Amino acid sequence: MIDRVTVFYISDNIVKIIDKNSNKNKVGRPGDLSKAEYVTLAILKQEMGVKTTKDFHKLVKEYMKKDFPNVPSYQQFCDGMKSTLKYFVFISWVLSGITRKKESGYYVVDSTPLPVCNNNYRFRSKIFKGLASSGKNMNGWYFGFKLHIIINDNMEIASMKITDGSHNDLAALDENFVKDISGWLVGDKGYIGSKKAMELAEKGITLVTRTKKNMKKYPALKMHNYLLSKRQSVESVFSYLKHRLSAVCAYARSAESYFVGVFSAIVAYTLKNSENTGFIEKLIS
Numbered sequence: 198m199i200d201r202v203t204v205f206y207i208s209d210n211i212v213k214i215i216d217k218n219s220n221k222n223k224v225g226r227p228g229d230l231s232k233a234e235y236v237t238l239a240i241l242k243q244e245m246g247v248k249t250t251k252d253f254h255k256l257v258k259e260y261m262k263k264d265f266p267n268v269p270s271y272q273q274f275c276d277g278m279k280s281t282l283k284y285f286v287f288i289s290w291v292l293s294g295i296t297r298k299k300e301s302g303y304y305v306v307d308s309t310p311l312p313v314c315n316n317n318y319r320f321r322s323k324i325f326k327g328l329a330s331s332g333k334n335m336n337g338w339y340f341g342f343k344l345h346i347i348i349n350d351n352m353e354i355a356s357m358k359i360t361d362g363s364h365n366d367l368a369a370l371d372e373n374f375v376k377d378i379s380g381w382l383v384g385d386k387g388y389i390g391s392k393k394a395m396e397l398a399e400k401g402i403t404l405v406t407r408t409k410k411n412m413k414k415y416p417a418l419k420m421h422n423y424l425l426s427k428r429q430s431v432e433s434v435f436s437y438l439k440h441r442l443s444a445v446c447a448y449a450r451s452a453e454s455y456f457v458g459v460f461s462a463i464v465a466y467t468l469k470n471s472e473n474t475g476f477i478e479k480l481i482s
Contacts, residue, residue, distance in 0.1 A: 212232045235280065239457060240461055243458075278454070293356055304349055306384045311459060312445065324452055325455075328361070340362065344357065359459065383424045384405070437466060438462050443458065443462060
């Protein structure tokens with residue numbers, strides 16, 4: 198389990214930094230729980246594998262009174278959890294930046310669907326109207342978003358972005374997504390493109406993919422075969438995010454709550470690396 202004291206320390210300092218620079222006027226009485234406590238609770242919810250906010254609210258009230266004695270009503274608790282989105286976006290950005298500064302023998306890029314509902318019910322989805330779109334993967338059609346990530350050779354997330362479900366994987370490899378990344382970048386057949394490969398080569402990135410059936414075959418180097426054998430490591434990251442940490446929330450009542458689930462899962466996954474945690478403590482102290 199992630200040390201909740203360390204998580205709260207990191208959350209509290211980052212919340213103070215963001216609130217100090219946002220110049221937001223504080224109107225009304227303060228909430229029963231602070232923003233840092235809500236950020237900590239959202240990470241703990243993912244780490245403990247609790248599926249719904251309602252179940253987690255009951256769990257906190259009954260078994261975490263010592264750490265969180267002022268738990269508000271369920272409605273206020275939901276609003277508080279939903280308000281942590283901007284903090285999680287910032288924390289995930291900081292964590293990925295730390296990972297990009299580490300040396301890596303290679304990187305792996307891939308995407309995974311983040312469905313919000315079955316594609317047959319896409320016209321009934323009012324919450325994500327204008328945000329989500331229909332996409333297709335090996336399992337068929339879905340309605341929702343795509344999570345694009347780049348991991349290093351230690352299976353740490355070096356870069357990430359979320360797009361609508363119909364977004365092309367190759368188009369996701371833009372300048373911001375591959376910023377500060379160099380060397381070998383391994384992808385699947387969805388990243389084949391000579392123009393994109395040349396653009397990445399100018400940035401010091403060598404894109405490695407398997408060839409399609411209708412493409413001319415060339416003798417494969419041992420290094421290429423080795424790199425392609427490592428591509429499946431990204432699937433383990435996706436599996437952990439979606440099944441162990443519940444990055445896909447089927448019970449979200451708002452777009453903010455849905456994305457809090459995605460970003461808190463990413464932060465919880467990254468914070469399990471003690472080296473990152475220690476670096477952030479030094480950074481914000």
